[in-house]
Amino acid sequence: MFVETGHYALTLALGLSLVQFLMPLWGATVRDGALAAIATPAALAAFACVALAFSALTYAYATSDFSLVNVVENSHSLKPFVYKLTGVWGNHEGSMLLWVLILTLFGAMVALSRRAVPSRLRHLTLAIQGAVAFAFLAFIEFTSNPFLRLDPAPFEGQDLNPILQDPGLAVHPPLLYIGYVGFSISFAFALAALIEGRIDAVWARAVRPWTLTAWLFLTLGIAMGSYWAYYELGWGGWWFWDPVENASLMPWLAGTALLHSTIVMEKRDALKVWTILLAILTFSLSLLGTFLVRSGVLTSVHSFATDPTRGAFILAILVVFIGGGFALFAWRAPLLRQGGLFAPVSREGALVVNNLLLVTACATVFIGTLYPLALEALTGAKISVGEPFFNATFLPIVMPLLALIPIGQTIAWKRGDLLGTLQRLWVAYGAGIAGALVVLALVRGGPVLALVGIGLGVYLVVGSAVDIFHRAGGARVALPVMLRRALGLPRSAWGTAIAHAGVGITVLGIAAQAWSTETLAVVNRGDLVSAGGYTLRLDAVFPRTAHNYREDVARFTVLRDGRIVGTVEGAKRLYVTRGMPTTEAGIMTLGPSQLYVSVGEPQPSGGLGVRIYWKPYVLFVWLGAVVMAAGGLLSLTDRRLRVAAPAAARARMVPAE
Amino acid sequence: MTRKQRRLTLIAAALAVLGVALGLVLFAMRDSIVFFYSPTDIEAKAVAPGTRLRLGGLVAAGSVVKGEGQNVTFAVTDTNRSITVRYTGLLPDLFREGQGVVAEGVLEGPGLFRADSVLAKHDENYMPREVADSLKEQGLWQHSGKADAPAGSPTTASE
Structure with missing residues (x-):
C-alpha cells in the first residue's frame, strides 16, 4: 500500500513541478508578485512528495517486497541490509529517483533562502528549476517507473550486481548527483537573469554558494568513484579515460571555470555574459553525462541496462534544455549591461586565463569522448580514444594552468605587479625544483614528465603557503603577529589556499604513479x-x-x-x-x-x-581531492557569503559534515 | 592600454590557446587512436603487421591454451576467420570460451596477434558492443534475453 502511496506522490510531484514552472512565468508576465510567489510552496510540496516516493521505494527494498519488478531485479532477501538500502539507487529507475530527490531538495532550499536571493530572481529561478524537475519526473513516470508491480510475485530476487555490493555505492552516486544536480541551480539562476534582463554583483553573490556546493560535492563524487574503481575492479588503475568518467570530468572542469569567473563578477562586475554562458554550459555537460550513461550509446562499467525509448526521451530533454538555454542566451544576452574591461596583468586577468585553459581542456575531453561516437555514426569506423590521446592533448593544456595557479592566487586585483608577484613566489619555485631533484636522487631516474609533475605539485602546495604568508604581512612583521594575522584572514582566502594545495597533492599523487x-x-x-x-x-x-x-x-x-x-x-x-x-x-x-x-x-x-x-603515494590522488573539497567547504562558511545567505549556509553545513 | 588594445590582447590570447589545443588534438588524432577490427576486417582491409588495434570477437571453443608462467594463447573468431592471440597476464574474471572478448595490442603477422590487454565485461549477459555489432552484421547474432527473467508480467502499481 505504501508503494502505491509513493507512486501517487511521484505523480503529484509531477503536477506540482509544472505549477512551480508556470506560475512564476505567468506572474512575471502580468507583474503579479503574489502569483509568482506560488512557486515557493510548490517547490516545497514537490520536494515533500518526491521524498515520500523515495521513502516508499526504500521501504520496499528494506522489506524485500518482491512484488515490485525493480526490487526483484536488483535485490535478494539474503543481501546484507545496508546493500538493500543502497540498492535503491544501484539501478536505473531508483537512481533517477535519487536524482530528482536531490533536484527538488535544492529547489526547496532555494525557495527557503528568502534573505539571500531577491524575490523576483528567486521566483524565476524556481520556475526554471521546476521545468527541469518536470522533465525528469515525466521521464521517470513514463519510461522508468520504479513502482511497477509483478504478479505473481516470485519468492526470491535476482540480487544486485556484485560489483555494486560495496560501500562505494552508498557514497559515490549521491555525491556525484549532488554535484550534477547542484549545477542545475547555477543554470536556473543564469536563465532567470536572462529572463529578467539584469545581472549584477548581487546575482553573483547569490549564485556562488550554490556553485561552490555543487563543485565540492562533484569533486568528492569523482574522487570517490575513482577510488572505488581502483579497489573494486582489480586492475590497479584509478582513471581509465572511460567515456563515463569523462562525462563527469567535463562538468567539473566547466564548473571550476564557473566558480572562478563568478568571483570576478562579484568583485569586479566584469565577465557577466561569459559567466552566464559558463553556467549554461556546465549544466549542459551534466545533462550530457546523464544522457551518455543512460542512453546505451556507450558501453562502460557505469552504463545502466537501457532501452531505446529512454535514450530518445533523455535526448529530447537534452535538446530542450541545452537548446533552450543557448537560444535564450543568444536572444537576451545582448541586452545585459556589459561589465567593465580590465588590465591583462591583474587577478581578474589571471582568472580569465584560468577560464580559457579550463574550458579548452574541457573541449579536448569533449572531443576525445564524442569523436568516436560521431565517427561511428558517420562512417561506421570504430575507434577507441584512450590514454595516449588525452596525454597528448589534455596534459599540455593543464600543466601551464597548474603553473599559473600560485601566480593568479597572489597577484593583486585591478592592476597587478607581475614582476613583484613572480619574485614573491621564489620560495615556491625553489621548493618545486628541490622536490623534483630529491625525487630524482632517491629513485635514480624516471620519466621527465613525472619529475615535472613532482616539481609542480610541491610548487602548488608551497605556493599556497606563500600566499597566506604574504597576506598575513610576510617577513615585514614579527612571527607571532604574522601568525595571528594569518588566523584572522577571511575564510575564503584560506579556502582558496587549501583548495589549491589540494590540487598540488593530487598532482603529486598522479606523478608518483610513474614509479608504480x-x-x-x-x-x-x-x-x-x-x-x-x-x-x-x-x-x-x-x-x-x-x-x-x-x-x-x-x-x-x-x-x-x-x-x-x-x-x-x-x-x-x-x-x-x-x-x-x-x-x-x-x-x-x-x-x-x-x-x-x-x-x-x-x-x-x-x-x-x-x-x-x-x-607509491597513491592515496595522495584522492586525498588531494578531499583537501580541495575541504577548501571549498571552508570558503562556503566565509562571513561574506554567510551574511548574504545565512539560512542557506546553515542548511548546507549539515549534510556536508 | 586603450580599451581596444585590451580587447585585442584578450582575443589574441584566446585564439592562441585554442590554436594550440586544436593542433594538439589533430596531432593526437593521427597518432594515438586505435581502430577496432574483427578477424574478417583484418583480412579484408589487409591491415599491415605492426599496426596497433583492438581485435574483437568470440573466444573460439577449445582454443585456450595456458602455458608456463601466465602465458595464454587463444583464438578470437567471428566464425568466419580466426586469429591467434598471445597474451601474458591475468585474464579477466569473465573470460570464457565461446564468450565475447576485446583484445588490444599489435598485429604481429598474418593470423597472429600479440595482446597487451584483454577485456571482458562485468556482467554475465554482456558482450562488448563492437563484438555484438560485428556478429549482427554477419547474421550470427542470437538474441538471448535474460535467461532468468521473472515470471509473470509487469503491471503498474496504480492498478
Missing part, C-alpha cells in the same frame, strides 16, 4: 615475490563462504627486511545468485602508499597466478 610497479608471478605456498621494497610470501590458499558468495582466498604475509609487517588477502569471489565471478583485490596501506594484490586463476602446472602492484 606491476609484478606478474605464479606462486606456490611459501614462494616469495618482491614489490616496492617489500616481500610477499604466499602462506595459504583456502576457500571461505559468506551468506551470498563463496571465495578462494590467497593470504600473503608482507615482510620488510625479514620482519613481518602484516598480512594481505586477495580473493576470487563467486556470487552464488548470479553465478558471477569477481576479483577482490587485497590492499595493504603503508603510509600514503599501497600494496595491491590481485589473484588470478590456478595454473595448470600448479601454483596461483597473481599480479602484485606497488603504488
